[in-house]
Amino acid sequence: xxxxxxxxxxxxxxxxxxxxxxxxxxxxxxxxxxxxxxxxxxxxxxxxxxxxxxxxxxxxxxxxxxxxxxxxxxxxxxxxxxxxxxxxxx
Amino acid sequence: xxxxxxxxxxxxxxxxxxxxxxxxxxxxxxxxxxxxxxxxxxxxxxxxxxxxxxxxxxxxxxxxxxxxxxxxxxxxxxxxxxxxxxxxxxxxxxxxxxxxxxxxxxxxxxxxxxxxxxxxxxxxxxxxxxxxxxxxxxxxxxxxxxxxxxxxxxxxxxxxxxxxxxxxxxxxxxxxxxxxxxxxxxxxxxxxxxxxxxxxxxxxxxxxxxxxxxxxxxxxxxxxxxxxxxxxxxxxxxxxxxxxxxxxxxxxxxxxxxxxxxxxxxxxxxxxxxxxxxxxxxxxxxxxxxxxxxxxxxxxxxxxxxxxxxxxxxxxxxxxxxxxxxxxxxxxxxxxxxxxxxxxxxxxxxxxxxxxxxxxxxxxxxxxxxxxxxxxxxxxxxxxxxxxxxxxxxxxxxxxxx
Numbered sequence: 436x437x438x439x440x441x442x443x444x445x446x447x448x449x450x451x452x453x454x455x456x457x458x459x460x461x462x463x464x465x466x467x468x469x470x471x472x473x474x475x476x477x478x479x480x481x482x483x484x485x486x487x488x489x490x491x492x493x494x495x496x497x498x499x500x501x502x503x504x505x506x507x508x509x510x511x512x513x514x515x516x517x518x519x520x521x522x523x524x525x
Numbered sequence: 526x527x528x529x530x531x532x533x534x535x536x537x538x539x540x541x542x543x544x545x546x547x548x549x550x551x552x553x554x555x556x557x558x559x560x561x562x563x564x565x566x567x568x569x570x571x572x573x574x575x576x577x578x579x580x581x582x583x584x585x586x587x588x589x590x591x592x593x594x595x596x597x598x599x600x601x602x603x604x605x606x607x608x609x610x611x612x613x614x615x616x617x618x619x620x621x622x623x624x625x626x627x628x629x630x631x632x633x634x635x636x637x638x639x640x641x642x643x644x645x646x647x648x649x650x651x652x653x654x655x656x657x658x659x660x661x662x663x664x665x666x667x668x669x670x671x672x673x674x675x676x677x678x679x680x681x682x683x684x685x686x687x688x689x690x691x692x693x694x695x696x697x698x699x700x701x702x703x704x705x706x707x708x709x710x711x712x713x714x715x716x717x718x719x720x721x722x723x724x725x726x727x728x729x730x731x732x733x734x735x736x737x738x739x740x741x742x743x744x745x746x747x748x749x750x751x752x753x754x755x756x757x758x759x760x761x762x763x764x765x766x767x768x769x770x771x772x773x774x775x776x777x778x779x780x781x782x783x784x785x786x787x788x789x790x791x792x793x794x795x796x797x798x799x800x801x802x803x804x805x806x807x808x809x810x811x812x813x814x815x816x817x818x819x820x821x822x823x824x825x826x827x828x829x830x831x832x833x834x835x836x837x838x839x840x841x842x843x844x845x846x847x848x849x850x851x852x853x854x855x856x857x858x859x860x861x862x863x864x865x866x867x868x869x870x871x872x873x874x875x876x877x878x879x880x881x882x883x884x885x886x887x888x889x890x891x892x893x894x895x896x897x898x899x900x901x902x903x904x905x906x907x908x909x910x911x912x913x914x915x916x917x918x919x920x921x922x923x924x925x926x927x
Contacts, residue, residue, distance in 0.1 A: 451589070474655040475592065481652055 438484075442509050445479045459506035470495075473502060480508070486515045528761035529701045530927060531772040531870065532614070535607025537600045538752030538854045538864050539575035543607060547864070548871045550853065551879040552900045557854050558737060558748050565720045571732045574718045575750030575855025592656050594669065595634035596716035600753035600860075601666035602673060605710060609674055612757040613769060614708060616675040623706050625678035626670045627697045628755070629689030629713030631859030632722065633682075634661030639721040666714055670755075678706050687819070688914035689713050689859030690754065694866070695778035695920050697758045707760050712863035714753030723749065729788075731823050737856075738883035739820035739849035740827050740891040747821040750855025754863025761927075773873045776907065776925040777806025783917025790826050790913055795819075795833035798919035802909060803837070806923040810838045813845055813923075814905025815872045817865045818895075819913045820849020820881065821856055828890040830911065835893075846903065848881040848896040862912040866922065869908045873926045878903050 436444070439459065447454040450466040457466065463473060470492060477488050488511070490498045500515070501507035536543065539557030540550035550557070557575040566572055582591060582599050594602065605626075616624055637660045641653045659665060664682040671680045679700060683693040690713025697711035717723070726732055726749060733746035764771055779801025783794030803810055819830055827849075835842045850868045857864055868879040877900055884897035910922045 448588075471656070478652065478655045487652075 438512055439509055441483055442480065442505060442512065445476055445483065446505055449476050457505060459509065460504060462504045463502060480512060484512055484516060486512065486519050488515065527702050527704055529698050529758055529775040530761050530764050531756050531775060532759045532764050532769045533608035533610070533612030533757030534772060534867060534870065535604035535611070536752065536754045536864055536867060537577055537603045538754070538857065539577055539750050540854050542577070542603065544867060547867055551850060551868055551871065552877055554880050554882045554898060554900060555853060556882055557750065561718060561723065563719055563723070569720070569723055569727060571723055571727045571734060573734065573748055574723065575748060576718055577752055592654070593660055595637045595660050595665060596751070597630055597634060597714045597753070598666040598669055600716060600751070601628065601714040601755060602669055604712065604714070604753040604755035605670045605673065608755045608757050609710065612759065614757065620707060621675045621677050623678045624676050624708040625680040625700070625706055626667050626676050626710040627681055627683060627693045628667040628670070628711065629683045629685070629691070629693035629859050629863070630663055630666065630715055631684060631686045631689050632715060632717045633663035634665060635717040635722045636719040637661035639719045642721070670710055674710065676710060684859065685918045685920070686914035686916055687856070687858055687861060688912035688918050688920045691862035691910065691912035691920035691922055692780065692918070694756065694758070694862065694922055695780060698775045698778055701758050701760050707763050709758045710755060711758055712753065712755035713860040714863070715858040715860040716751045717858060718749060718751045733822065736883050737822040737852050738885060739818065739822040739852050739881050740831070740888060740895040741884040742886040742888040744822050744824065744827065746823055747851070748855045750851070750857045752854070752857055752864060753860050754866060756863070756866065771927050772870050774925045774927040776808065776923040777802050778923065779803070779805055779921045781919045783919070785917055787917070788915050790829040791917060792829050792833045792836065794917055794919050795830055795911070795913050796836045798913070798921045799833065799837045799909060799911065802921040802923045806907070806925065808907050808923065808925070811841050812907045813838070813909055814903065815869070815878055815908040816845060816847040817868050817908065817910045818847050818849045819911045820851055822849070822851060826913065827888070830913065831891045831893055842893060846878050846894050846896050846901070848879055850879050852882040862910060862920070862922070866910050869910050869924050872905050872908050873924060876902055876904050878905070
């Protein structure tokens with residue numbers, strides 16, 4: 436499964452939707468995912484991709500991880516995977 | 526002061542997933558204790574318990590709910606649904622604003638602690654699910670009950686080990702009697718039949734490895750159970766005005782602290798709690814027909830409890846009946862008084878006294894009528910339900926026919 440498909444599956448489960456109803460341009464807000472749903476989604480992403488996502492629910496807009504939309508989450512994951520792979524190899 | 530009645534009851538425990546199933550099992554003297562079906566049971570020395578079998582959490586609750594509901598919350602919500610449905614109450618407006626929920630639990634979300642400690646310590650994981658804290662907290666069950674039925678009045682959780690649910694119900698009773706709340710949803714639950722929960726109890730060396738036989742010669746300890754009991758306590762005039770079916774009256778409560786030892790029971794503390802309940806209810810000792818004992822099946826508790834009953838009731842102690850239904854549903858720790866109240870209600874309403882099963886021979890130190898092995902038909906007007914906790918904190922509830 437591609438990163439996009441995995442993220443869509445995680446977000447769809449949180450939103451109680453079918454994966455086909457979730458597209459990269461969807462925002463989490465438009466999917467009805469509340470703040471605890473965001474935290475649960477991030478947990479699931481960390482588990483699925485074995486990464487640590489820098490996210491503080493108190494200051495979501497200041498986190499170095501853009502959770503606005505499915506596409507921004509995918510971009511963030513790609514970047515973290517590259518960085519955290521570098522770190523582990525360094 | 527207001528009179529307080531019970532207008533709804535619900536339960537989940539090893540004997541059944543409803544009040545009807547539970548009372549039927551108590552009448553038949555069914556034993557709900559069996560081999561534990563839990564992870565790593567082979568590493569336990571104590572391998573029996575009164576587990577709730579056939580519990581289908583996934584068919585009762587959604588995935589989102591289960592992320593928030595520890596097993597003790599799951600049991601509580603099911604029992605509360607049965608109790609509130611029986612009461613026929615709908616919590617809206619002023620009634621919702623003033624009615625609340627007080628529940629007891631000793632351990633709260635024990636299996637949530639257990640699963641996540643296992644994950645980080647044994648499996649070496651470095652992150653846990655984000656909802657671990659709201660899932661394990663001791664007030665989680667009370668909170669979810671308040672949300673499910675729109676109970677916006679005074680709500681909290683009481684934790685006094687094995688007396689938790691009796692203390693919770695004593696508190697709820699006091700709030701309705703004083704006029705603070707017209708209705709309180711109350712009772713308690715426990716779900717610590719997981720590896721860590723049983724391992725902790727094992728350490729005390731008070732657990733039986735084979736059978737729970739309270740008051741019997743040859744008894745060798747307690748057996749843990751799990752589940753919930755929930756009741757609707759309602760102001761009498763409020764219940765009458767809406768034509769509700771009244772199960773019985775909560776006549777009074779008595780509480781005491783041994784103020785002596787953290788685990789050894791005290792005859793004086795138990796006696797003072799029972800005497801206080803009688804005084805609070807305004808009944809004479811001679812009116813009490815049945816006592817649902819704390820009756821854990823340990824050598825110390827049963828001997829001490831019988832001595833306390835004799836101290837309070839004098840010659841009448843030989844005439845009243847006293848049984849321990851823990852022989853059937855196990856010791857539900859913080860939820861035990863709530864499930865045991867069902868035996869008290871059955872005694873008042875149906876005239877059936879639940880037995881003490883597994884009783885094999887009379888212990889001279891427990892020479893009371895313990896209703897051995899077989900349920901009995903008897904007319905009783907006033908009953909007591911005893912709970913004497915570790916920590917020396919005791920709570921006794923008196924119920925009366927209405």
